Amino acid sequence: xxxxxxxxxxxxxxxxxxxxxxxxxxxxxxxxxxxxxxxxxxxxxxxxxxxxxxxxxxxxxxxxxxxxxxxxxxxxxxxxxxxxxxxxxxxxxxxxxxxxxxxxxxxxxxxxxxxxxxxxxxxxxxxxxxxxxxxxxxxxxxxxxxxxxxxxxxxxxxxxxxxxxxxxxxxxxxxxxxxxxxxxxxxxxxxxxxxxxxxxxxxxxxxxxxxxxxxxxxxxxxxxxxxxxxxxxxxxxxxxxxxxxxxxxxxxxxxxxxxxxxxxxxxxxxxxxxxxxxxxxxxxxx
Amino acid sequence: xxxxxxxxxxxxxxxxxxxxxxxxxxxxxxxxxxxxxxxxxxxxxxxxxxxxxxxxxxxxxxxxxxxxxxxxxxxxxxxxxxxxxxxxxxxxxxxxxxxxxxxxxxxxxxxxxxxxxxxxxxxxxxxxxxxxxxxxxxxxxxxxxxxxxxxxxxxxxxxxxxxxxxxxxxxxxxxxxxxxxxxxxxxxxxxxxxxxxxxxxxxxxxxxxxxxxxxxxxxxxxxxxxxxxxxxxxxxxxxxxxxxxxxxxxxxxxxxxxxxxxxxxxxxxxxxxxxxxxxxxxxxxxxxxxxxxxxxxxxxxxxxxxxxxxxxxxxxx
Amino acid sequence: xxxxxxxxxxxxxxxxxxxxxxxxxxxxxxxxxxxxxxxxxxxxxxxxxxxxxxxxxxxxxxxxxxxxxxxxxxxxxxxxxxxxxxxxxxxxxxxxxxxxxxxxxxxxxxxxxxxxxxxxxxxxxxxxxxxxxxxxxxxxxxxxxxxxxxxxxxxxxxxxxxxxxxxxxxxxxxxxxxxxxxxxxxxxxxxxxxxxxxxxxxxxxxxxxxxxxxxxxxxxxxxxxxxxxxxx
Numbered sequence: 001x002x003x004x005x006x007x008x009x010x011x012x013x014x015x016x017x018x019x020x021x022x023x024x025x026x027x028x029x030x031x032x033x034x035x036x037x038x039x040x041x042x043x044x045x046x047x048x049x050x051x052x053x054x055x056x057x058x059x060x061x062x063x064x065x066x067x068x069x070x071x072x073x074x075x076x077x078x079x080x081x082x083x084x085x086x087x088x089x090x091x092x093x094x095x096x097x098x099x100x101x102x103x104x105x106x107x108x109x110x111x112x113x114x115x116x117x118x119x120x121x122x123x124x125x126x127x128x129x130x131x132x133x134x135x136x137x138x139x140x141x142x143x144x145x146x147x148x149x150x151x152x153x154x155x156x157x158x159x160x161x162x163x164x165x166x167x168x169x170x171x172x173x174x175x176x177x178x179x180x181x182x183x184x185x186x187x188x189x190x191x192x193x194x195x196x197x198x199x200x201x202x203x204x205x206x207x208x209x210x211x212x213x214x215x216x217x218x219x220x221x222x223x224x225x226x227x228x229x230x231x232x233x234x235x236x237x238x239x240x241x242x243x244x245x246x247x248x249x250x251x252x253x254x255x256x257x258x259x260x261x262x263x264x265x266x267x268x269x270x271x272x273x274x275x276x277x278x279x280x281x282x283x284x285x286x
Numbered sequence: 287x288x289x290x291x292x293x294x295x296x297x298x299x300x301x302x303x304x305x306x307x308x309x310x311x312x313x314x315x316x317x318x319x320x321x322x323x324x325x326x327x328x329x330x331x332x333x334x335x336x337x338x339x340x341x342x343x344x345x346x347x348x349x350x351x352x353x354x355x356x357x358x359x360x361x362x363x364x365x366x367x368x369x370x371x372x373x374x375x376x377x378x379x380x381x382x383x384x385x386x387x388x389x390x391x392x393x394x395x396x397x398x399x400x401x402x403x404x405x406x407x408x409x410x411x412x413x414x415x416x417x418x419x420x421x422x423x424x425x426x427x428x429x430x431x432x433x434x435x436x437x438x439x440x441x442x443x444x445x446x447x448x449x450x451x452x453x454x455x456x457x458x459x460x461x462x463x464x465x466x467x468x469x470x471x472x473x474x475x476x477x478x479x480x481x482x483x484x485x486x487x488x489x490x491x492x493x494x495x496x497x498x499x500x501x502x503x504x505x506x507x508x509x510x511x512x513x514x515x516x517x518x519x520x521x522x523x524x525x526x527x528x529x530x531x532x533x534x535x536x537x538x539x540x541x542x543x544x545x546x547x548x549x550x551x552x553x554x555x556x557x558x559x560x561x562x563x564x565x566x567x568x569x570x571x572x573x574x575x576x577x578x579x580x581x582x583x584x585x586x587x588x589x590x591x592x593x594x595x596x597x598x599x600x601x602x603x
Numbered sequence: 604x605x606x607x608x609x610x611x612x613x614x615x616x617x618x619x620x621x622x623x624x625x626x627x628x629x630x631x632x633x634x635x636x637x638x639x640x641x642x643x644x645x646x647x648x649x650x651x652x653x654x655x656x657x658x659x660x661x662x663x664x665x666x667x668x669x670x671x672x673x674x675x676x677x678x679x680x681x682x683x684x685x686x687x688x689x690x691x692x693x694x695x696x697x698x699x700x701x702x703x704x705x706x707x708x709x710x711x712x713x714x715x716x717x718x719x720x721x722x723x724x725x726x727x728x729x730x731x732x733x734x735x736x737x738x739x740x741x742x743x744x745x746x747x748x749x750x751x752x753x754x755x756x757x758x759x760x761x762x763x764x765x766x767x768x769x770x771x772x773x774x775x776x777x778x779x780x781x782x783x784x785x786x787x788x789x790x791x792x793x794x795x796x797x798x799x800x801x802x803x804x805x806x807x808x809x810x811x812x813x814x815x816x817x818x819x820x821x822x823x824x825x826x827x828x829x830x831x832x833x834x835x
Contacts, residue, residue, distance in 0.1 A: 033385045035325070035392075084582055091323050094388060095522055096581050098325060102519055103574040106567040114563055162705065165694065169702050172691040179651065179683050180748065181674035181706040218515075222396060225389045235693065260404045267393035274386055275378045282693075 003133050005251045011140055011209060013247020014147035016220065019202035020227035020239035021154060022195025028171030028234020029191055030086060032093040036077065036101035037199060038221035039108075042214060044070040044200025045207040046108050049117055059119070063204055070203075071196030073104075078192045101218065108214045117212040143205045150201055151240055154194075158236055163190050171234035222263060223250065226270035232280025241281065245269070297431045299548060300541075304438035305499050307540035310524040311445050311533055312492030318531035319453055320485035321465045323384045326375075326391030327521050328514030329398040330490050333371055334364035334497025335507045336402060336409055339418045342502075349410040357421035361441075361498045368494025369487045371398070376486050381479045395514055403509040414508025418501050434503055441499065442537065445492055449533050452488075453594060461485055462531070462594065516570060520547060523577045529587030531594075539587065547573060604629050604787060605650070605756060610659035612649040618657055619645045621811045627756060632778070632788040634819065636795035637808035637832060643791040644686065646808065647760050650789075651676065651683045663756070674706040680755030686764050686791075689745035692734025696725055699733050699744050703751035711751055718747040721777065739770035746777065750786075757781065759790035775801060795833050799823050807832055 023037045047069045051062035077100055085093045126135035158164035166187045170177045178184055203217055210216075227246045231238020246266050253265045273280065309327060316322040324330075338360035345352035355363070371394065379390040402409045409415065426433045452458050461481050464471045472478055501507050520543060528539025550572050554565035580587070605627040613619040619642045627633045635643045648654045650661055650668060661668040663681060671679075691699050700718060704711040719726045722743035728736060733744050742762065749757060762778065763771040771794065779801055782788050792798035799805045802819035807828055815828050822828050 033389060081578060081582070088585060091317070091321075091384060091388075092581060092585065094323065094385060095325075095526070096578060098515075098519060098522070099574045099577045099581075102515060103571050103578075106570040106574070109567040110564050110571070162701075165698055165702060166705065168694055169691045169698075172693050173688055175653075176685065176689060176691065177702075178673060179653070179685065180702050181677040182702070183674065222389075222393050225392075229386070229389070258404065261397075261400055264397050264400060267390075267397060270393065271378050271390065274382060274390070278382050278386070 001133075002252075002255070003130065004135065005254065006248060007134060007136060007140075009248030009251035010244065011143055011247070012251060013244035014144060014151075015202050015206050015209070015243075016223050016227050016247050017240045017243025018147060018150060018198045018205070019220065019224045020231070020243045021151075021236045022191075022198045023224050024228040024231065024234060024239035025167060025171055025191050025236055026195055027228060029167070029174065029188060030082065030093075032082075032086075032090045032097070033225065035094060035097040035221065036104060037195075037224055038217035038219070039101040039104040040070060040074060040196065040199045040217065041203035041206070041220065042108055042212075042217035043073060043104050043203070044196075045203035045212050045216065046112050046117075047200065048204045049112065049119065049207070049212055052119055053117070063201070066204060067197040067200040070200035071193040074192040074196035074199070075189055078188065083188075101221075105214055105218060112212075112214070114214060117207075119208055119212075139208055143209055146201070146205060150198065154198065154236065157194070163187065167191055167194075168236070171236075219263070222270075223247070223266040226266035226273075229270050229278075229280055230273050232282040235280065235282040238280055238282035294428075294431065297435050299544070301431065301435050301438055301503055303541045303544035304435065304442055305496050305503070306521060306524060306544050307442050307537045308438070308445060308496035308499065309493055309521045310528065310536040310540040311442070311449060312489045312496060313521050313525050314489075314528075314531065314533060314536040315449060315492065316486055316489035317525060318536070319458065319461050319465070320482050320489075321384065322380070322482060322486050322489070323388035324391045324486070324489070325388050325518055325522070326393070326395030327493060327518040329391065329395030330368045330371065330493035331497040331500070331517060332395075332398050332402060332507075332509075332514070333368045334494030335501035336415070336497075337367045337494065338364040338498030339415045339501045339507060340408075342419050343415070343417070344419075346415075348413070349406070349415060350408045357419070357502065360502070361495050364498035365491040365494040368497070369491040372487045372490030373483070376483050380482050380486060395518070399509055399514060409509075412509055414506060414511060415501075416506045418505045418507065420502055420505065438499060441495065445495075446533055446537070453533075457481070457484075458594075465531075519577075520544075520573070523573065523580070525587075526577065526580055526585075527587050529589040530591055532587075532589050532592040535587060535589035535592070538589065542588075546576065604664055605789065606660075606662045607646075607650070608660040608662070610646070610649055610661060611657040612645055612654050612659075613657065614654060619654075619811050620649060622659065623806075623808070623811075623813045625806055625813070627787055627789050629755075630782070630785065630787055631803040632782050632790070632801060632819075634795075634798040634802040634805040635789070635791045635808060636798060636805060636822075637814075640810075641808040642811040643808050644760050645811075647683075647758055647789070647791050650758060651681075653683075677706050677752055677754075680753070681758070682749035682752060682754035682756070683758045684745050684749045684760065684762060686760040686762075690733040690741050690748070693732055695730050696733050696736070696744055696747075697729045699748050700751050703748035707752060714751050714753065718750055721750075721780065722747060738766050739773065742766065742770070742774055743777075746774075746781070750781065754786060756787045756789065759788065759792075761791050761793055763792065763794055771797070796823065 019041055023034055026034050044066050047066035048062045051057045051065050052059055081096050081100060082093055085096055124137045124139060126137045128135055158168055166182050170184060170187050206216060223246045227242035228239050230245060231242030246269060249269060250262045250265045253262060316324050340351045341353050341355045341363045342357060342360040343351045344354050375390055375394045379387045403412055460471060460476055464478050464481055468478055524539040524543040525536060527543055528535030550569040554568050557565050607625040609622045609624055610620055611618055611622055623646060635646060637643050645654055649656055656669050664679060700715055724740055725743055763774050775797055778788060799819040799822050805819050805822045806813055807815040815822060
């Protein structure tokens, strides 16, 4: 039971982690909480639904196309909204992102309807491990492998490439980045692109594990923010770690409290973190 | 439609717009005057609605209740419990950056929704609370809604008067000074966190009362009765259109936005009945696009920020 | 190599620098001194377009800096070390240096060795996060980042601010050492006496205007300057 919950937590945690990396970098670089992040996740999942189920493309291709389209959407949001609002009060940018969230969610509702959708109808028999203590579906193994691959890819990108280092540098100290001659506009576009890809991946993996609904991403927004704050705003590695902690805590919490209150766990951890150490576990001082 | 029909629709429209005006003035107290970022309005709204419903209803086997208190006590209790929630959310977050408060308010709104949905003993869960008593029900016959409108108008007037008085008092001057330059206010030894907290609580009180009005007018509330994000978002649009830190603008912004929102209903109402879901989605998309256009093109709203006297005198009071 | 002509600069509507002219020649150390709020830092920042420029000209090796993008300035051999927040704290020392070479397309690892020679304590910290270093070492990282591109002119905004006394002399010695390798220096410095003593020329600013301009020694020996600005 405990082992099973832990495994479920790791699966959920990896999905949250993928979404939180981009949210954290955007937060660190552009200095605002992007409230449309959850709904971008939803959009990514539905793009994949479009390609895989409605157009009948193979899963990997649907995945790639959906990730690219979501990255494009993220860049577009920055281009038409956030870029123009960033000189103003950050609350204005955040409200604009709340607006973007509602627009995206309702576009999804408009095109794909309110009912649950599935990537595949067939029911998978779980693989039983550890003498019946642990059950895992083939899909869940794929989710873990894909999430791990993406996290490693992100790590290599951030630590080995010039663009990745520039991203971290901008999240650290944007004024110095400018003085260093970093093309900040270009880095911002890349950050949105990377966030879009990771967010779409998170959405697709979540839908792959369960199903698609128009509110799937919105429901994960609070855990995403909790992961970001736990790891420290602007710290991509903190976000990965935070995502795992939040995912595991949410699943394990059902040992003590009703499953209905799972979302409250993320909130509680976040509030505790804000009381004890607002800069997060890996963040710089804010 | 007959004249009477139009008139009764107008009254109905004004009551809803009026309740939103209460919410907008409340948000203006928090955001406009104190710079606080609250996107969990729906949570305070729900707390107000449920508190007043439970306080005023007679005994019911479905949920907590049986207090049978008068309407006015229901309103007060709604405001107080909502203010209490604000205090609890505010303690850990209000001294931090404004965006943390925003995230926390979303969280608390979500938790309130979960509690209402799952604690059936308290709120009858997803089935909601029905037959919430209306004040002086049955006294005015077919003109009852007109009477309810009067109550709403009285509350708007009261909150308007108190807000203006508060904001022109030494307390209000310090609040505005904090928004302009927090450091200066700190330097003269004022407890900035306390003033922010007070504005947050006052706003939450008003939201609770607004929620109570909503519950009594509709007689029925449930976790799904209104879409929380949509309600929160509408109030924000109303505030932004009316111009920040401007109570008069808040009221006009609320009526105007509610007019536009209702207008989109007429528009999508022309679609065949089979498309109700799509119609609702289109309405939200339209109002969302409308907000973005306002933010991009007219950030100060229609009325801008009201200039209150001696806005930057920080040392006195 | 740098000629500032009648520059007016500030923030938004507020003008802080009221028409100052200044120049730096090849190989010089030039110091800008003056009381707090005299506009020293603003003047330095205006060269890098970090403040709003309201009038005047800034010419560096024949090009107009007010119309030059930052990456182009760096390619032309100009580098700036801000007073505070001048490192990337969660990046390693080496990554800080790499970012100093961001605008370059070449590999500059041999330049890193020169920097480690100049600041030996950084060698064993190269894989450490810069934010974990001591104040003096952070300043070394900040200098290193600015030196990677082999600048011709280095702008230093109060390089010794907030440092322990033992580091102040060390950092100023390093400035002289860097200068000896052929890098011209323009710096704003609180320790006016020490700065002027090592400078070829100096400028004394007050209230956004230039009050005195002389050789470093000349200013130190000027009784008026000494009384008004150097604390007797």
